[in-house]
Amino acid sequence: ATTKTSIGNFDFENCFMNAAGVYCYDRNELEQLINSQAGTFVTKTATLQPRPGNPEPRYHDTALGSINSMGLPNLGFDYYLDYLLELQKTHPHRTFFFSLVGMSTEDTHALLKKVQESDFKGITELNLSCPNVPGKPQIAYDLETTEKLLADIFSYFKKPLGVKLPPYFDIVHFDQAATVFNKFPLTFINCINSIGNGLVIEDESVVIKPKNGFGGIGGEYIKPTALANVHAFYQRLNPSIKIIGTGGVLTGQDAFEHILCGASMVQIGTTLHKEGPVAFERITNELKDIMDKKGYKTIEDFRGKLKYL
Numbered sequence: 001a002t003t004k005t006s007i008g009n010f011d012f013e014n015c016f017m018n019a020a021g022v023y024c025y026d027r028n029e030l031e032q033l034i035n036s037q038a039g040t041f042v043t044k045t046a047t048l049q050p051r052p053g054n055p056e057p058r059y060h061d062t063a064l065g066s067i068n069s070m071g072l073p074n075l076g077f078d079y080y081l082d083y084l085l086e087l088q089k090t091h092p093h094r095t096f097f098f099s100l101v102g103m104s105t106e107d108t109h110a111l112l113k114k115v116q117e118s119d120f121k122g123i124t125e126l127n128l129s130c131p132n133v134p135g136k137p138q139i140a141y142d143l144e145t146t147e148k149l150l151a152d153i154f155s156y157f158k159k160p161l162g163v164k165l166p167p168y169f170d171i172v173h174f175d176q177a178a179t180v181f182n183k184f185p186l187t188f189i190n191c192i193n194s195i196g197n198g199l200v201i202e203d204e205s206v207v208i209k210p211k212n213g214f215g216g217i218g219g220e221y222i223k224p225t226a227l228a229n230v231h232a233f234y235q236r237l238n239p240s241i242k243i244i245g246t247g248g249v250l251t252g253q254d255a256f257e258h259i260l261c262g263a264s265m266v267q268i269g270t271t272l273h274k275e276g277p278v279a280f281e282r283i284t285n286e287l288k289d290i291m292d293k294k295g296y297k298t299i300e301d302f303r304g305k306l307k308y309l
């Protein structure tokens, strides 16, 4: 079996990659992803200026997953663009993802105009779902603002673009959100970001410093919500808008379920943070074993074919 995939006009040797924020802060980490079994990588979400992020401790692993309130720490847009342009020379046949978001609507447009005018040939992931910048809402929970933002963006942005979404929890919200996304030539949507503003307690205390311990939840806790978001949008979106499945992937079986729900690419966050880039080899082999046992040669043989009772 092969776990290769495609998104838009891009082909990838493997349908696994990191989730933005994990193992993608600088050149050192990104190089490790390039040299791993991952099919591609996405950068840490970049802002116009570098950001130190929230006070530490701001990330904590638990038995069932993780909680984080990083606060968008990153080395700034130019650092990541420079590296991505360098990779276009050293790895001309590979396509990478550039995650970004502005701290204001104006900044978001400034960033995307810089990408549009640059020689960047990869895929842009606009993060509409950061839950950890105090005072800043998760943009994609405001569908009116999201529609206006996408309408303005697509008036000038002509390169491949997808959006990173927070989890939705109401069928009516799936309907309303899909109606908005279907209006635009999106290359993909990525479901889901961490479940925002959870609380993890050990003994009598929170485990992270920012926001009195409130942070985005990842790992085993979130797979049912992640699968539901992947499948809800798979059922509702134009087939031209691919779906990246993120959330709760620990094993090949978890990845199989994301693809069964409609995902064309699977991102790994918490498990990558805990295990390191070798996780890509393990999970890829586990998925290939499942496919071989079931007689599936490619992921297209079962993608989206979730059975109902």
Ligand SMILES: O=C(O)c1[nH]c(=O)[nH]c(=O)c1I
Pocket (backbone or CB within 6 Å): 021, 045, 068, 069, 070, 071, 072, 073, 127, 129, 130, 131, 132, 133, 193, 194, 216
């Ligand atoms: O706190 C973060 O940096 C962060 N953390 C997340 O869990 N998701 C996000 O999109 C972001 I931008």
